Amino acid sequence: MNLYGGKILWIDLTSGAVTTQSTSDYAGMYVGGRGVNARIMYDNVGPATDPLGPENVLAFGAGPLSGTLFPGCSRTDIMSKSPVTNLLGNANVGGDWAAELKYAGYDHVVLRGRAESPVYISIRNEKVQLRDATELWGRTTYETHHAIHEELDDPEIKVLCIGPAGENQVTFATVHSNVGNAAARTGMGAVMGSKNVKALAVRGTKGVTVADPKAFFAACMEAHETVRGADYFEEISTIGAVRGEYAYVLSGIEAGGDAHETAPDFDPEGKTDYHAFWKKYGHKRTGCMGCPVHCMENYTMPEVGSTVLSCELYTQLTWEVRNDDMPLWFELILRCQEAGIDNTSMALTIQWLMELYEKGILDAGLTDGVPMEWGSREAISGVLESTVARTGFGHVVAQGMKATAEHLDARIPAERRGGVSTYDYAMQVNNNPMYGINPRMNSMALSYAIGRRSDCIQDLDMHQFDTVSAPVYPGWSEQERLEAIAHESELATALTGKADAGDPESYEGKAQIVHDMGVTTGIPDMAGSCKWHTKWLYLDLTPEHYAKALTAGLGRTVTAEDLLRASLRLRNVERALECTMGRRRENDTIPKKEFNKPVSRGHWKGRLGVDPEKFEGMKDEYYTLRGWDLETGVPTAATLHEYGLDDIAHDLAERGILPHWTGESVDAPVTGHDR
Amino acid sequence: MYAVITVDTDKCTGCRTCEIACSLHNYGECNPSRSRISVIRTQDGGLITTIPVVCQQCVKPLCLNMCPSEALSRDPKTNAVVVNEDRCLGCRTCVYVCPFGAPSVDPRLGVAQKCDLCGGEPTCVAVCPKKALSFVEAEDESLRRKRAGVRKYLDQLETAAG
Numbered sequence: 001m002n003l004y005g006g007k008i009l010w011i012d013l014t015s016g017a018v019t020t021q022s023t024s025d026y027a028g029m030y031v032g033g034r035g036v037n038a039r040i041m042y043d044n045v046g047p048a049t050d051p052l053g054p055e056n057v058l059a060f061g062a063g064p065l066s067g068t069l070f071p072g073c074s075r076t077d078i079m080s081k082s083p084v085t086n087l088l089g090n091a092n093v094g095g096d097w098a099a100e101l102k103y104a105g106y107d108h109v110v111l112r113g114r115a116e117s118p119v120y121i122s123i124r125n126e127k128v129q130l131r132d133a134t135e136l137w138g139r140t141t142y143e144t145h146h147a148i149h150e151e152l153d154d155p156e157i158k159v160l161c162i163g164p165a166g167e168n169q170v171t172f173a174t175v176h177s178n179v180g181n182a183a184a185r186t187g188m189g190a191v192m193g194s195k196n197v198k199a200l201a202v203r204g205t206k207g208v209t210v211a212d213p214k215a216f217f218a219a220c221m222e223a224h225e226t227v228r229g230a231d232y233f234e235e236i237s238t239i240g241a242v243r244g245e246y247a248y249v250l251s252g253i254e255a256g257g258d259a260h261e262t263a264p265d266f267d268p269e270g271k272t273d274y275h276a277f278w279k280k281y282g283h284k285r286t287g288c289m290g291c292p293v294h295c296m297e298n299y300t301m302p303e304v305g306s307t308v309l310s311c312e313l314y315t316q317l318t319w320e321v322r323n324d325d326m327p328l329w330f331e332l333i334l335r336c337q338e339a340g341i342d343n344t345s346m347a348l349t350i351q352w353l354m355e356l357y358e359k360g361i362l363d364a365g366l367t368d369g370v371p372m373e374w375g376s377r378e379a380i381s382g383v384l385e386s387t388v389a390r391t392g393f394g395h396v397v398a399q400g401m402k403a404t405a406e407h408l409d410a411r412i413p414a415e416r417r418g419g420v421s422t423y424d425y426a427m428q429v430n431n432n433p434m435y436g437i438n439p440r441m442n443s444m445a446l447s448y449a450i451g452r453r454s455d456c457i458q459d460l461d462m463h464q465f466d467t468v469s470a471p472v473y474p475g476w477s478e479q480e481r482l483e484a485i486a487h488e489s490e491l492a493t494a495l496t497g498k499a500d501a502g503d504p505e506s507y508e509g510k511a512q513i514v515h516d517m518g519v520t521t522g523i524p525d526m527a528g529s530c531k532w533h534t535k536w537l538y539l540d541l542t543p544e545h546y547a548k549a550l551t552a553g554l555g556r557t558v559t560a561e562d563l564l565r566a567s568l569r570l571r572n573v574e575r576a577l578e579c580t581m582g583r584r585r586e587n588d589t590i591p592k593k594e595f596n597k598p599v600s601r602g603h604w605k606g607r608l609g610v611d612p613e614k615f616e617g618m619k620d621e622y623y624t625l626r627g628w629d630l631e632t633g634v635p636t637a638a639t640l641h642e643y644g645l646d647d648i649a650h651d652l653a654e655r656g657i658l659p660h661w662t663g664e665s666v667d668a669p670v671t672g673h674d675r
Numbered sequence: 676m677y678a679v680i681t682v683d684t685d686k687c688t689g690c691r692t693c694e695i696a697c698s699l700h701n702y703g704e705c706n707p708s709r710s711r712i713s714v715i716r717t718q719d720g721g722l723i724t725t726i727p728v729v730c731q732q733c734v735k736p737l738c739l740n741m742c743p744s745e746a747l748s749r750d751p752k753t754n755a756v757v758v759n760e761d762r763c764l765g766c767r768t769c770v771y772v773c774p775f776g777a778p779s780v781d782p783r784l785g786v787a788q789k790c791d792l793c794g795g796e797p798t799c800v801a802v803c804p805k806k807a808l809s810f811v812e813a814e815d816e817s818l819r820r821k822r823a824g825v826r827k828y829l830d831q832l833e834t835a836a837g
Contacts, residue, residue, distance in 0.1 A: 067705055068705045069695045069705060069802075073695075096691070103706060103707070103708065142718075142720045142721055155717075180721050180723075205782075206706065207705055208705040210705070213699055224692075279834060283722060283723070284688070284723065284724075286688045286723050286725070287688050287689070287690055289690060290690055290691065291688075291690050291692075292692070292804030294690060294804075298721070300721075305721060306722035306723075308721060308723070
């Protein structure tokens, strides 16, 4: 099976049974990676599934381009029912695990049940073993990789594992690759911990075959050249996302940092100079398999340790919690990596507690005697450590924001909370702590609200993002700022046909941009490569690049149109599944307090802030583009039929949630899957 | 005059594009375990080191000299040490004697495989996104190293000066 490992590996941890299924059962319709994972989820989990119960299913997926010469062919898509949102969970990680899985002859590994005692899964080509992990339990992520290499006497083994946070089923625990990056969001590490699985160790010596090696080589190199020739390549491949993150902080658009307008002012130009930190402690640039971008910085700090980081890691445990102590920040990041806990969720939870403390709602008595003061080492470190270990107040925090709010509400009189729940102060969507990106930009608010897995990251409107952050981009002249804004506005207008689409204060065309970005980024997620290489991060790969490589590799014509259609199909599977789990239009929103609230500092002071009615208008537009029912947000029978998902329409009808269903049968069900 | 593949370990990010491209070019499949260049990754906790290892086409090649079946010879055009697959026994002597472990015996073909410089245009060098691999005249290599060393020294001076 060209481009595919060929098999899906099913492991029942309760019985120890290992079975395989042909990937071709799914690949025709769902391509791979996130696409196939979503369908596996639809068929195996539902509203009654307890995310941390043995009945939950945890799927790891590579895609057809994973392990090939296509740029950024490194990604593993991980999906399960989420213990954070109680809806569909999903996270994606780089490294070289997905490639190795392909080389071993598999595209997906699906875990169900629960092992009686801690195990790790060792896969070497056809040989699959459940091995005792009692000795590994309690070890950090980095120690676990090393210990498995030692035990199996093979340093080439690629490992995905959890740390102590995952073992302790901290709801926002992560799954870590050996590079040090994480499948961080929606608690996939907690699900793995609940199954008593410490790690998946893979080694493969088979190749990924391609139909036309010469044409495939050429298509992949064309994609490489496109990425390397993109405007943003020079910056992202030399200083990573450092400067961009800096700009977001300076422009006051960070979600919590700005949301908590009463927090002390914070001068990121002062002590939190990421560039100086890189110069002092940078060891090397690194990245994932097959990636020309190498977006990660590998740091080493004497007496503390070493780790890699990139992107949002820079702003969460600094700006969001008002910590300007860079060595402390690095210690905390390293600790998150070792413990296997989501740095974003942790930082945003701590930030929430700090705001509650500052407002006089929360006193130190409720947080193990530690005052939750802005920037306090004791507070940040204390909550992190107790959460990982689930001791004291950390046992509460580990259950997520909603459970923490219930705990606090029961102990804090209503009048001290301003008559509302402490949950109303939290920056969350469906209990998922929000990224450091401001929901007070119109299209960002929409991205958060409609985002699969309840976050914004798949559907970001980079045009608006940049129009907002451009005024403070470090090192830019006034001319460069104006040019950047004009450029983004042009692109936004070209895409939507609306003159105002690039204007951050307009609502015009925003739904179209968010819709379009979500469809485009679905393609790399299915292909098993990194979405950073698309326009998502201005690295210019288009659906055509993927189509060309897939055509040469598979030996049959795949068009950009086919891939866009598959991406839309995938999104409808995910959405339908989330709807069976209770998601409706009213869940597609941002925290109430974020409406009608202009930015309080920085360039945009006094501006932005989303109008709730116009926000609902954007949702109408978005649902219309997607073919989802305006009233409920559930995909309609016509939409599901359009994407060959009549069986799902049937299922929704049986559950009584198919929009406007009158009890008559929908179109004939699809039997089996399109091969 | 002949050219060799040289490695700048500071530049290598460990992406292994070279490995995938090598196997695709030579065998028509993406398979690092068949690649003739390997990026060796060592990790001390989160501290990462990645060093590509590839045949250096030695001046006095042990593989060529020790081969019991005289299956290795020097390509007069490229100066690469190349395998005559018809003569090769698959005995692994070349694998054992090479200071880098550069040759391998391919399990599917049953004969030794090693870097042949792709006939004078090495694929790995062409695809390396960081230019960590170069194909340079052997006599220039030492001077290039000296220059790189000086650049590093100047950078350190600059950093020290703040």
